[in-house]
Amino acid sequence: MDVGLFAQYVMNGLMLGMMYALVAVGFTLFFGVLDIINFSHGDVLTVGAFTGLATYLGLSKIGITWAPAQVVIVLLVATTCMAALGAVIARYLVLPLKAAPALNTLLLTLMLGTVLHEAIRLFYPLGANPQRFPPLLPTTAYSFGNFTLRVDSVMLLLAGLAVIVGIHLVINKTKLGLAIRAVAQDEETAKTMGINFTLIVLVTFAIGSGLAAFAGILHGLYYSEINFAMGLLLGVIGFSSAIVGGLGNIYGAIIGGFLFAALQTIGVLAMPFASAYKDVFAFGVIILIMAWRPTGLISEKISERV
Amino acid sequence: MTGAADGLLVSRDLSKRFGGLVAVDSLDMAVRPQEILGLIGPNGSGKTTFFNVVTGIYPTSGGVVEFDGKDITDFSPQAVYRAGIARTFQRSRLSLSLSVFDNVMVGNHMRLDQGLWFNLVARKDFKRQFEENFERARDLVKVFDPPLADRMFEAVGTFPMIDRRRIEICRALISRPKLLLLDEPSAGMTHDETKELMDDLLEIKGRLEDLTIIIIEHEMGVIERITDTCVVLNFGQKICEGPYQEVAEDKLVQEAYLGIQ
Amino acid sequence: MSKARAVFAVLLPGIGSAVAVTVYVILLLAVESQAAIAALLVAGVIVVLAAARFGGMARIGRSFAERENAMNLVIVLAVLAVTGFFYEDHFVLLLMATVIIYVIACLGLNLQFGYAGTLNFAGAAFFGVGCYTAAVLTKHTAMPHLLILVAGGVMAAVIGSLLILPVLRTRSHYSAVVTIAFALLFKIFLEVNDTLGGPQGLPVDGMNVLGWEFNDNIEIGEDFEVAFYVNYIVVGLIVLALAFTFVRRLERSWVGLNLDALRLDETAAACFGLNITRWKITAFTLGNFLTGVAGALYAMMLGFIAPTNFTFGDSLILVSIILLGGIGNPWGLVVATTILIILPEKLQVIQEYRFLLFGAMVILILLFRPEGLLPRPLRTYLPGWQPK
Numbered sequence: 018m019d020v021g022l023f024a025q026y027v028m029n030g031l032m033l034g035m036m037y038a039l040v041a042v043g044f045t046l047f048f049g050v051l052d053i054i055n056f057s058h059g060d061v062l063t064v065g066a067f068t069g070l071a072t073y074l075g076l077s078k079i080g081i082t083w084a085p086a087q088v089v090i091v092l093l094v095a096t097t098c099m100a101a102l103g104a105v106i107a108r109y110l111v112l113p114l115k116a117a118p119a120l121n122t123l124l125l126t127l128m129l130g131t132v133l134h135e136a137i138r139l140f141y142p143l144g145a146n147p148q149r150f151p152p153l154l155p156t157t158a159y160s161f162g163n164f165t166l167r168v169d170s171v172m173l174l175l176a177g178l179a180v181i182v183g184i185h186l187v188i189n190k191t192k193l194g195l196a197i198r199a200v201a202q203d204e205e206t207a208k209t210m211g212i213n214f215t216l217i218v219l220v221t222f223a224i225g226s227g228l229a230a231f232a233g234i235l236h237g238l239y240y241s242e243i244n245f246a247m248g249l250l251l252g253v254i255g256f257s258s259a260i261v262g263g264l265g266n267i268y269g270a271i272i273g274g275f276l277f278a279a280l281q282t283i284g285v286l287a288m289p290f291a292s293a294y295k296d297v298f299a300f301g302v303i304i305l306i307m308a309w310r311p312t313g314l315i316s317e318k319i320s321e322r323v
Numbered sequence: 324m325t326g327a328a329d330g331l332l333v334s335r336d337l338s339k340r341f342g343g344l345v346a347v348d349s350l351d352m353a354v355r356p357q358e359i360l361g362l363i364g365p366n367g368s369g370k371t372t373f374f375n376v377v378t379g380i381y382p383t384s385g386g387v388v389e390f391d392g393k394d395i396t397d398f399s400p401q402a403v404y405r406a407g408i409a410r411t412f413q414r415s416r417l418s419l420s421l422s423v424f425d426n427v428m429v430g431n432h433m434r435l436d437q438g439l440w441f442n443l444v445a446r447k448d449f450k451r452q453f454e455e456n457f458e459r460a461r462d463l464v465k466v467f468d469p470p471l472a473d474r475m476f477e478a479v480g481t482f483p484m485i486d487r488r489r490i491e492i493c494r495a496l497i498s499r500p501k502l503l504l505l506d507e508p509s510a511g512m513t514h515d516e517t518k519e520l521m522d523d524l525l526e527i528k529g530r531l532e533d534l535t536i537i538i539i540e541h542e543m544g545v546i547e548r549i550t551d552t553c554v555v556l557n558f559g560q561k562i563c564e565g566p567y568q569e570v571a572e573d574k575l576v577q578e579a580y581l582g583i584q
Numbered sequence: 585m586s587k588a589r590a591v592f593a594v595l596l597p598g599i600g601s602a603v604a605v606t607v608y609v610i611l612l613l614a615v616e617s618q619a620a621i622a623a624l625l626v627a628g629v630i631v632v633l634a635a636a637r638f639g640g641m642a643r644i645g646r647s648f649a650e651r652e653n654a655m656n657l658v659i660v661l662a663v664l665a666v667t668g669f670f671y672e673d674h675f676v677l678l679l680m681a682t683v684i685i686y687v688i689a690c691l692g693l694n695l696q697f698g699y700a701g702t703l704n705f706a707g708a709a710f711f712g713v714g715c716y717t718a719a720v721l722t723k724h725t726a727m728p729h730l731l732i733l734v735a736g737g738v739m740a741a742v743i744g745s746l747l748i749l750p751v752l753r754t755r756s757h758y759s760a761v762v763t764i765a766f767a768l769l770f771k772i773f774l775e776v777n778d779t780l781g782g783p784q785g786l787p788v789d790g791m792n793v794l795g796w797e798f799n800d801n802i803e804i805g806e807d808f809e810v811a812f813y814v815n816y817i818v819v820g821l822i823v824l825a826l827a828f829t830f831v832r833r834l835e836r837s838w839v840g841l842n843l844d845a846l847r848l849d850e851t852a853a854a855c856f857g858l859n860i861t862r863w864k865i866t867a868f869t870l871g872n873f874l875t876g877v878a879g880a881l882y883a884m885m886l887g888f889i890a891p892t893n894f895t896f897g898d899s900l901i902l903v904s905i906i907l908l909g910g911i912g913n914p915w916g917l918v919v920a921t922t923i924l925i926i927l928p929e930k931l932q933v934i935q936e937y938r939f940l941l942f943g944a945m946v947i948l949i950l951l952f953r954p955e956g957l958l959p960r961p962l963r964t965y966l967p968g969w970q971p972k
Binding site for chain 3: 053054110113114117119120121122123124125127128129131132135136139249250253256257260294296297300301303304305307308
């Protein structure tokens with residue numbers, strides 16, 4: 018196997034892993050604070066990507082064409098909008114169902130995701146077709162034989178890494194992070210300690226959704242294309258990555274994301290004729306993992322008062 | 324060879340750990356046939372955990388549980404039930420959207436034919452089994468509260484706490500268990516309601532000669548009134564045992580409760 | 585004499601409402617103009633709300649509850665009446681047959697969710713298994729077609745058993761995710777793989793029982809030609825009657841009690857001897873069986889199937905039907921299926937926005953009326969039985 022080609026695959030795998038990891042962290046945060054599965058997460062990613070695209074188009078219209086500014090503004094607008102969307106979802110759709118069985122919340126968020134991506138499909142101009150995402154990052158590339166090292170890919174990877182490190186710092190080194198961890202551990206005790214439960218839930222959802230927007234923009238910048246249906250697959254695989262790492266465990270989610278990407282990349286490498294099967298392969302693995310280790314490779318804390 | 328001589332339910336060196344937390348610590352205890360034993364101790368002393376280990380909800384971390392001479396350590400909850408042990412739960416675990424009859428019948432699982440053919444095709448036989456068991460359930464409920472027996476097909480959720488406790492006890496008793504484990508049956512009830520419940524319990528005990536009871540309680544009046552002997556737990560360990568009068572005087576016990584009257 | 589009058593008094597609201605609904609449905613199906621349809625819908629909602637307000641619903645409910653067998657017969661006659669009215673109309677008859685088949689499929693899902701508490705997001709996939717089984721068996725074997733219906737169910741049950749281990753070992757919302765993964769896997773696999781026709785799909789032979797070719801229009805005399813879909817409506821009704829009876833009896837037995845017990849509180853149920861594994865497997869397998877049978881019948885009716893029939897969105901429609909109808913209530917299923925299948929076909933504006941609207945509808949249901957249109961009544965083991 019040609020080294021260059023191999024390196025290309027590795028690069029693709031890393032980017033994929035980054036995206037899965039970002040989505041997985043969101044899932045794990047939601048589960049941590051509320052014990053629920055929020056299946057609109059993948060579609061929030063899609064909305065974030067489209068918001069970014071629309072922002073770019075808006076910026077072009079009003080004459081802002083300096084790429085770095087565009088990147089920054091697109092990211093800012095997309096992440097803040099999705100953070101707001103996440104908070105709204107938490108406040109008006111998820112929290113009201115807190116007392117109901119967890120299945121209801123899964124169902125509601127799944128349907129919400131459907132509403133979101135159908136809205137894009139129906140109301141965004143030509144929404145049913147894949148949309149070209151503008152190349153906002155420098156397009157210089159260096160060739161090493163079969164391997165083309167794109168500068169923007171490196172930048173995206175570094176940005177993704179920075180975001181993950183940032184999340185780690187927020188969760189572990191700030192008061193907010195402490196509050197989130199407290200609520201995730203034991204809601205009752207956290208409340209009695211004076212933590213505003215509702216606020217923390219909203220903030221957590223905002224953070225998770227902001228991450229999704231970032232992942233969506235990443236997707237657009239790397240693949241130069243976004244489409245209304247991209248959320249479902251990313252969502253299912255992202256969720257499974259979170260499970261693999263043990264729901265509620267952020268590092269597990271990140272590892273899970275890269276693990277899944279590695280799995281898919283290896284699968285494609287090993288069976289080059291079957292690259293169309295890579296999603297089938299991923300889903301098959303998800304089912305097997307759930308059969309073998311339902312609570313993840315790193316175990317999740319489940320406690321039920323008997 | 325162990326037998327009923329040692330006790331109907333015997334635990335030897337029974338332990339249960341949750342990670343670093345030791346919930347039950349090398350517990351040796353025994354309840355004699357037809358006895359009513361009170362299991363008491365401050366909150367978090369391992370009483371409910373003990374029940375959960377005996378009924379197979381938690382696996383043991385060490386030690387042995389014997390019932391009627393048989394080793395039932397780490398039996399599944401289903402196997403424990405079939406051996407003749409039934410229980411109630413600390414927070415009432417009834418299915419609120421099902422009827423009183425439905426809830427009691429859940430406890431009657433052993434006696435009901437579960438086959439698909441029987442239930443779907445042999446409807447005449449089903450009807451007979453249904454009517455038989457309806458009579459049994461109603462008669463049992465009548466002991467606790469005659470008006471309740473006329474409302475067998477109403478949803479449990481519509482009843483107040485005391486009725487729900489009664490229904491839960493009926494669910495446990497309908498299968499004629501040899502051992503009944505009661506977990507804080509008087510929680511959430513007034514003094515008078517508790518007295519009524521205990522009256523009914525003693526009456527049932529009188530009718531079912533072969534019944535042994537272990538009861539977890541915080542209301543010492545109940546313990547004093549109905550139990551033959553007590554076991555006191557603190558931090559998962561047995562610190563005292565004996566009839567209530569003796570146990571109430573014990574220094575260790577008084578310390579553990581910090582100001583028990 | 586007064587006993588007959590008493591029986592009649594109980595039956596009257598039920599029969600009255602059945603006749604009213606039959607006329608209403610005929611009108612709705614016959615009318616073409618969008619404005620008229622919208623008007624009819626608004627009128628329908630008003631009438632229903634008024635009936636609920638003035639206790640009519642309770643009386644109708646009594647008819648169904650106390651005189652079940654009679655009411656079932658009335659409903660069947662009503663369906664046949666509507667069928668007869670539209671004997672030439674291929675579109676309407678296809679719609680009716682589709683509704684009947686979807687009800688059968690949803691009865692299966694209802695068994696899994698409404699009774700056992702396992703939400704199956706791969707309903708369309710298992711339906712598809714039934715379809716593909718019919719396609720393969722009609723074209724490549726000489727198996728009698730009625731048996732192929734059963735084979736479709738069996739295949740769906742068998743494929744379902746592949747998922748059984750993860751479904752058993754996980755809590756309810758995890759096992760739902762397993763079914764989501766399977767639903768996506770199924771569609772992608774069919775499209776990528778050419779052995780089962782790939783994205784183009786497969787042709788299916790029409791049903792043929794004892795020489796009666798189901799996909800040929802029926803000619804009576806020289807002027808009468810009845811659309812062939814009537815055959816499928818009749819067979820569908822028979823299968824539906826069997827499935828309905830099956831599900832009803834199951835619910836009204838110790839088996840139904842076990843399923844409810846394990847759905848509502850698994851731990852407590854285990855403490856009273858319930859074999860959780862056995863009953864979860866039973867419900868899941870039986871549910872998939874019903875869905876597979878429905879799929880096989882559907883395939884033979886359409887004559888052709890392709891992976892685009894079995895998307896994840898289609899599974900979500902099935903789930904929406906169950907939630908709208910009222911979880912665990914088979915009659916609610918019938919009403920919900922009728923509404924959610926017929927409405928988008930008649931009101932063109934809804935067709936395009938179908939997924940969006942259904943999604944929003946489910947969200948509203950979950951927030952404000954999780955029991956659905958017809959909440960599930962308490963279990964009556966033997967209808968009409970009174971304690972002595």
